[in-house]
Amino acid sequence: MDLSSEYLMSRSGLELLNKIFLSAGEGIIIVNAKGEIVMANKRSEELFGYNEAELLGKVIENLIPKEYHKKHVKHRTAYVEDPKSRPMGIGRDLVGLKKDGDTFPLEVSLSFVMHQDQKLVVAFITDISTRKEQEAALAESRNQLEQHAQELEGKVKERTKELEHLNLGLKSQIRERKLAEAALKESLEEVKKAETEILKALDKEKELNELKSRFISMASHEFRTPLTTILSSADLIGRYTDEESQEKRIKHINRIRNAVQNLTNILNDFLSLEKLESGAITLKLVEFSLKEVYHEIMEGIELTAKPGQQIKTSLAPDLNLIITDQHLLKNICLNLLSNAIKYSPENTTIEFEVSEPEDSLLQIRVKDEGIGIPEKEQSNLFQRFYRAENATNIQGTGLGLNIVKRYLELLKGNITFSSKEGSGTEFIVNFPYRKP
Numbered sequence: 001m002d003l004s005s006e007y008l009m010s011r012s013g014l015e016l017l018n019k020i021f022l023s024a025g026e027g028i029i030i031v032n033a034k035g036e037i038v039m040a041n042k043r044s045e046e047l048f049g050y051n052e053a054e055l056l057g058k059v060i061e062n063l064i065p066k067e068y069h070k071k072h073v074k075h076r077t078a079y080v081e082d083p084k085s086r087p088m089g090i091g092r093d094l095v096g097l098k099k100d101g102d103t104f105p106l107e108v109s110l111s112f113v114m115h116q117d118q119k120l121v122v123a124f125i126t127d128i129s130t131r132k133e134q135e136a137a138l139a140e141s142r143n144q145l146e147q148h149a150q151e152l153e154g155k156v157k158e159r160t161k162e163l164e165h166l167n168l169g170l171k172s173q174i175r176e177r178k179l180a181e182a183a184l185k186e187s188l189e190e191v192k193k194a195e196t197e198i199l200k201a202l203d204k205e206k207e208l209n210e211l212k213s214r215f216i217s218m219a220s221h222e223f224r225t226p227l228t229t230i231l232s233s234a235d236l237i238g239r240y241t242d243e244e245s246q247e248k249r250i251k252h253i254n255r256i257r258n259a260v261q262n263l264t265n266i267l268n269d270f271l272s273l274e275k276l277e278s279g280a281i282t283l284k285l286v287e288f289s290l291k292e293v294y295h296e297i298m299e300g301i302e303l304t305a306k307p308g309q310q311i312k313t314s315l316a317p318d319l320n321l322i323i324t325d326q327h328l329l330k331n332i333c334l335n336l337l338s339n340a341i342k343y344s345p346e347n348t349t350i351e352f353e354v355s356e357p358e359d360s361l362l363q364i365r366v367k368d369e370g371i372g373i374p375e376k377e378q379s380n381l382f383q384r385f386y387r388a389e390n391a392t393n394i395q396g397t398g399l400g401l402n403i404v405k406r407y408l409e410l411l412k413g414n415i416t417f418s419s420k421e422g423s424g425t426e427f428i429v430n431f432p433y434r435k436p
């Protein structure tokens with residue numbers, strides 16, 4: 001079908017246009033220059049609730065709420081003066097008034113037609129209630145969404161705060177735990193320290209016990225000779241009843257005295273060693289006359305010398321009042337001298353010299369012409385219970401030199417020796433002393 005504009009001017013074309021006009025989905029209302037409705041289609045009847053007859057001739061303002069009338073008349077007049085196709089109500093919502101007084105939102109677009117010298121205005125009217133409702137619903141849900149988002153945001157903030165709080169708590173917990181760990185470590189270390197100390201003490205105790213049992217086995221052997229001597233001499237003394245035997249009696253009494261001295265020495269050695277081991281020996285620094293002590297030592301030692309043994313003594317004349325441990329000094333001298341006597345034959349010379357080679361340094365020198373010490377054994381000499389091979393026939397416990405060495409450690413001194421097997425030995429001791 002040809003629907004050209006020419007056809008539309010034909011009768012059937014006009015009919016078609018009329019049908020379109022009448023059935024259009026939008027309301028179409030045509031008003032004249034005075035604003036009176038001259039035409040209205042079906043949809044506009046439905047929109048406003050009037051029938052055609054009621055609409056025709058009505059001034060258009062009847063379809064608008066009263067409050068807009070004045071303005072509408074002004075706009076309408078202006079539009080007829082200067083008509084241009086345009087939508088109405090730009091920037092504001094338009095409202096339609098129904099016959100029953102209801103209102104509804106609408107959109108209008110206008111066009112202008114000249115017909116048989118009459119100015120006609122065509123208004124295309126769309127009911128936008130549904131759209132408005134949808135818009136409102138949309139706005140509402142947007143609002144709700146926004147509210148929801150805000151709520152969520154609030155919750156997130158709250159949660160964050162809680163987490164921060166938790167984090168802080170955790171941090172302080174971690175700090176506390178670290179402190180506790182450090183304390184634990186410290187006490188563990190203390191426990192360990194105590195443990196090592198206890199172990200050390202136990203070791204010491206064990207060593208001491210070993211020393212004691214070793215001493216007992218040694219003493220039971222070493223005691224036998226002097227005890228036998230004492231027994232036999234006492235026995236013999238009992239048999240010498242006559243006057244002439246006095247000399248023999250004295251000989252045996254001296255033997256007994258020597259044997260007892262021997263036993264006393266062994267016991268003293270052991271006691272010294274035990275004291276040293278248990279740490280009971282500490283320095284007792286006192287002021288005393290070296291000359292007097294020197295003579296005391298000589299008095300004791302000369303009695304034990306073998307027949308023909310000569311002790312050459314020498315004490316530096318300047319040395320008299322000194323401050324040191326008198327007991328240790330005496331013991332060192334006695335030990336070295338008794339060895340010199342013990343390990344030298346009769347008719348030999350022993351040198352005993354005390355001097356001051358340096359200021360505040362005391363030197364003790366003991367030299368003999370005895371059996372000497374085999375070279376291969378010299379390095380073991382200061383070990384506890386150590387005895388050289390060439391000395392096994394001579395009484396001794398092997399404790400004396402060990403004790404001397406340890407006394408010298410206490411005195412911060414030292415001991416050296418030189419020896420040749422078969423020709424003699426020289427011991428030299430040095431330690432610092434204080435002057436009064």
Ligand code: ATP
Pocket residue numbers: 265269335339340343368370371372373381386387388389390391395396397398399400401402425
């Ligand atoms: P004691 O405990 O009665 O002194 P001891 O004399 O055997 O016994 P130490 O004085 O420690 O023990 O001497 C250890 C060893 O060193 C001796 O057994 C001996 O072999 C050797 N010795 C020490 N002094 C001399 C010396 N002047 N001449 C030769 N040997 C020596």
Ligand code: MG
Pocket residue numbers: 335338339396400401
């Ligand atoms: Mg000795």
